[in-house]
Amino acid sequence: MKTQVMTFNISNTFEEWANNFDSHREIQAAAGMTPLFRGPHENDPQKVCVVLQIEDEEKVGAFMAENEAAILESGHLLETTESNTYL
Numbered sequence: 001m002k003t004q005v006m007t008f009n010i011s012n013t014f015e016e017w018a019n020n021f022d023s024h025r026e027i028q029a030a031a032g033m034t035p036l037f038r039g040p041h042e043n044d045p046q047k048v049c050v051v052l053q054i055e056d057e058e059k060v061g062a063f064m065a066e067n068e069a070a071i072l073e074s075g076h077l078l079e080t081t082e083s084n085t086y087l
Contacts, residue, residue: 003036004060006050006083012075014040017048020074024067031063032056048076057085 010017021038028035032055041047054060064071071078 001053001055002057003086004052004054004057004083005086006052006081007041008048008050008082009046009077009080010048010075011046011077014045014048017075020070021050024070027067028052028063032059033063054085 012020018038021035025035034053035050036053037049037051039049041049052060068078
């Protein structure tokens with residue numbers, strides 16, 4: 001397993017974004033993604049950090065592409081996403 005840390009900005013409130021994110025646990029698990037943490041930045045509620053355990057970076061990429069509409073609907077501003085993966 002690898003650990004992926006993503007930060008990005010959102011256009012909705014954190015609560016709206018988190019409710020959307022949490023509602024997709026089953027499809028996240030099917031893509032080999034296990035959320036470990038999600039939370040807003042302490043000084044900027046429009047910036048989010050997500051920490052995931054992932055099986056495969058390609059699966060994560062496919063998940064993001066297949067679910068782009070739902071991700072955008074959550075308020076996730078895709079162009080602001082920064083991602084780092086650790087062993």
